[in-house]
Amino acid sequence: MADNNNSLIRNFCIIAHIDHGKSTLADRFIQTAKLVEDRDFHDQILDTMDIERERGITIKSQAVSMTYPSDDGKDYYLNLVDTPGHVDFSYEVSRAISSCEGALLLIDAAQGVEAQTLSNLYLAFEHDLEIIPVINKIDLPSADIDAVKEQIENDLGLDPETAVLVSAKDGTGVHELMETMVKRIPPPTGKEDAPLKALVFDSHYDSYRGVIVHIRLFEGRIQPGDTIRLFNGGTTHDVEEVGTFRIKLLSEKRLSAGDVGYFIAGIKTIQDIRVGDTVTGDQRPCDKALPGFREVKPVVFSSIYPVDSNDYEELHSSLDRLRLNDASLVYEKDSSAALGFGFRCGFLGLLHLEVVQERLDREFDLSVVFTSPSVKYLVTTIDGTSKYIDNPLEFPAPTEIEWVKEPYIKASIITPDDYLGNMMNLAAEKRGIQKELLYLDRKRVEVIYDMPLGEVLFDFYDRLKSTSRGYASFDYEMADYRETELVRLDILINGKPVDALSVLVFQGNAYARARMICRKLKEEIPRQQFKIPIQGAVSSDIIARETVPALRKDVTAKCYGGDITRKKKLLEKQKEGKRKMKMIGNVELPQEAFVSVLRATEE
Numbered sequence: 292m293a294d295n296n297n298s299l300i301r302n303f304c305i306i307a308h309i310d311h312g313k314s315t316l317a318d319r320f321i322q323t324a325k326l327v328e329d330r331d332f333h334d335q336i337l338d339t340m341d342i343e344r345e346r347g348i349t350i351k352s353q354a355v356s357m358t359y360p361s362d363d364g365k366d367y368y369l370n371l372v373d374t375p376g377h378v379d380f381s382y383e384v385s386r387a388i389s390s391c392e393g394a395l396l397l398i399d400a401a402q403g404v405e406a407q408t409l410s411n412l413y414l415a416f417e418h419d420l421e422i423i424p425v426i427n428k429i430d431l432p433s434a435d436i437d438a439v440k441e442q443i444e445n446d447l448g449l450d451p452e453t454a455v456l457v458s459a460k461d462g463t464g465v466h467e468l469m470e471t472m473v474k475r476i477p478p479p480t481g482k483e484d485a486p487l488k489a490l491v492f493d494s495h496y497d498s499y500r501g502v503i504v505h506i507r508l509f510e511g512r513i514q515p516g517d518t519i520r521l522f523n524g525g526t527t528h529d530v531e532e533v534g535t536f537r538i539k540l541l542s543e544k545r546l547s548a549g550d551v552g553y554f555i556a557g558i559k560t561i562q563d564i565r566v567g568d569t570v571t572g573d574q575r576p577c578d579k580a581l582p583g584f585r586e587v588k589p590v591v592f593s594s595i596y597p598v599d600s601n602d603y604e605e606l607h608s609s610l611d612r613l614r615l616n617d618a619s620l621v622y623e624k625d626s627s628a629a630l631g632f633g634f635r636c637g638f639l640g641l642l643h644l645e646v647v648q649e650r651l652d653r654e655f656d657l658s659v660v661f662t663s664p665s666v667k668y669l670v671t672t673i674d675g676t677s678k679y680i681d682n683p684l685e686f687p688a689p690t691e692i693e694w695v696k697e698p699y700i701k702a703s704i705i706t707p708d709d710y711l712g713n714m715m716n717l718a719a720e721k722r723g724i725q726k727e728l729l730y731l732d733r734k735r736v737e738v739i740y741d742m743p744l745g746e747v748l749f750d751f752y753d754r755l756k757s758t759s760r761g762y763a764s765f766d767y768e769m770a771d772y773r774e775t776e777l778v779r780l781d782i783l784i785n786g787k788p789v790d791a792l793s794v795l796v797f798q799g800n801a802y803a804r805a806r807m808i809c810r811k812l813k814e815e816i817p818r819q820q821f822k823i824p825i826q827g828a829v830s831s832d833i834i835a836r837e838t839v840p841a842l843r844k845d846v847t848a849k850c851y852g853g854d855i856t857r858k859k860k861l862l863e864k865q866k867e868g869k870r871k872m873k874m875i876g877n878v879e880l881p882q883e884a885f886v887s888v889l890r891a892t893e894e
Contacts, residue, residue: 297549301476302370302507304387306411307397308764312427316397316459317355317371321538323465324357324369354493354505354551356535361473369472370551372492372507374411386492386567388414389583390507390551393421393476395468396447400426400434404442404731405705405764412447421476424454425468430461446731479509481548487511487519488577489570494561502558503540506570507551510577513570514545519556522569522580528556561614589637590698590769591644591664591748592681594625594791595651596633598658603632609655610634613647620647625682627791630660635682638664641748663794666745669696669772683793686779689830696772697797698744701726704755705737706763713758714738721746722797741770745797780805783826783833784812801827805835813837 307313357369374387388394394415398404415422424443426436440451455471457464493505506513513519517530534542535552546552558564567584571577597606614620620643625635638644644664651657670686671677671693680686702723706714708730715738718725723740731737747767755763780801782792796804805827812825816839827835 297481298478299365300368300370300479300549301393301472302372302391302479302549302551303393303395303472303476304372304374304391305395305397306374306384306388306408306415308399308402308405308408308411312399312459313373313397316395316425316427316457316465317373319459319462319465320357320369320371320469321355322462323469324359354536356537356551359469359473362470363473367473369469372551383493383566384411385414385583386490388420389418389581390490390492391418391420392479393423393472395423395425395472396449397425397427398439398443400428400436400439401431403435403439403735404446409446409705409737410703410766410768422449423468423471423475424449424451426454426456427459429456430458430463442732442735479549481508481510483512483547485510485548486575486577487513487517487570487572488581489513490581491521491564491566491568491570493566494564496561500555502561502564503553503555504558504564504570505536505551505553506546508546508548509581510548511572512545512547513554518573519554519570520573520576521564522571522576523584524563524565524568526563527573528558531555531557561617589619589621589639590666590744591638591640592635592667593638593644593664594627594633594635594662594682595622596627596630596660596662596791598660600631602657605655606634606651606657606659609651609657610636612655613650617647619643630791637681641752662791664748665795666698666748668698668775668777668795671695680795683779683795684790686777686795689778694774695777697775697777699741699770699773700744700747700767701770702740702742702747702765702767703737704740704763704765705731705735706759707734708736709734710759710763711736711738714755714763717751717754717758718742721751742767743773743775743797744769745795778829780808781828782808782812783824783828784816785823786826788828798829801829802834805829809835809837813839818842 305313305316354373355371357371359367359369361367370391372387372390374384388411396408396412396415398408412422424447426439426443428434429436436456440454443449443451443454455464455468457468459465487508488510489506489508491504491506494502495505497503513530513533515530515532518527519530520527532542532555533544533546533552534540534554535546535550540553543552546554554570565584567581569577569580569584595606595610597603610620610622614622619639620636622634622636624632626632636644636647638647641664644661648659648661651659665681665683667679667681669677670680672687672691673693675693702718704714704718715725718738718740721742723742723746725738725740727737727739729737729739752765755765776798777795778798778801780794780796781788782805783789792808794804809825809827816823816825818839819842822841823839825837825839826833
């Protein structure tokens, strides 16, 4: 910063449930600070991907530095560290929060406190942030400000009188909010002459300059020419440029304790930089790393295959390019007898999987097939060896298995009490174990469940929203591994197993899942000259079957008059032909059949 006066710096983040107006409020801050000319401004300016704007969610967090002329006559530097708005990216949220001194807790005046509002508040409490409650969307006809204030007091334990009322959409109350931030959020502490200690809270890739690392400095300073070391990564790099985020990157002479900014050091791949790592000086390192660092591990796995096998190389290069900006995407080569060559990928969650799927379609114009998502199971065999398995094809035979454990989550559902029965039925169906039931106020209930992650993967979120008419909210965190009864469900077409359709399922759900897949395939597989059996099998037991009927060809149509034996002869000949065809006939499974099965939900 220009004058290195820490007392004028305010580092803050906005935390909220999905669709409570976080990106819109950030837009108003940027307009108030006049960072962008009016002609260049567009809504959700910090959301750089089309998919973010369409879905109204933040996937890739951004940071922005603003100068705010306060009513007290001083110019303050406000550093907004934006956070992703979905549970899949909770680790990134925690790192962004730890780089701030204050947080705006944004609550929708019509929706009230929801599940992620609570979980993000607890994160902010853990990092001892100054929390300013902000009630947004006060311009809505359905806004109930008194009820939300009551929730702030009862559910969050915060003083409702300190809440700032704003409408991010039309700008009402934004100036008052910025004044409140300047007064209430403490300035950063930290000495400029101490050894460098900075937190990596994000990074992005530039095709010309390599990795641009987003940092918050807690101690010391960084400037071009310095040699820095990554505490957990162990690598050293020479700094080429430092600067701040003003929508575009603005280079500075140096960054000092308290600042939020970036550095460029010729780092070639984003895998070399890990979110949560500590940056320190190579010659004069700090004593210990900043707390909270951990490796981000994928929890959902799926295989990707190109619809056209000629697109394999293009898919490979597209995944490479996606990974440049998404270090959490992991993949390895995979192959299937039915779908050819592809990749086995790991994702942070279902939303992450959908984002990758959309980006492959939009940015690279690729038609791909994703196999059924799976989680990582811990399998221990009779000889005592344990290993994690996410691919059904690696699952051992039942006779070799000692026990299997599956990942569980701690799920928090907040729902109006009118829909409590629906929620409890849905959770019980998904093998949820109720741990707590808490009335937040007269109308809303929070229910805590222990639930298998694999059950949440399919249609849980959609059904949660539909059974509660959109009012229920859902949040979760990973818990532990617990013993389960797991089986591999194989799908046989004309007696031959199709490896791409094999799935690992809980034994109690195997029959319903097999029925659903067989029914879907029956609708999609074109009829042949012979009957095609579609079977669901667990080990050697057939548990479900559908049959695609044969096309009927009237071979006696041209047989006029004469003895009945002439017709019998033709029918016997046809029967023999069909028998031979059934033995040697090959059923081509159309691509649409795979897609329909993989997108189908349990009925």
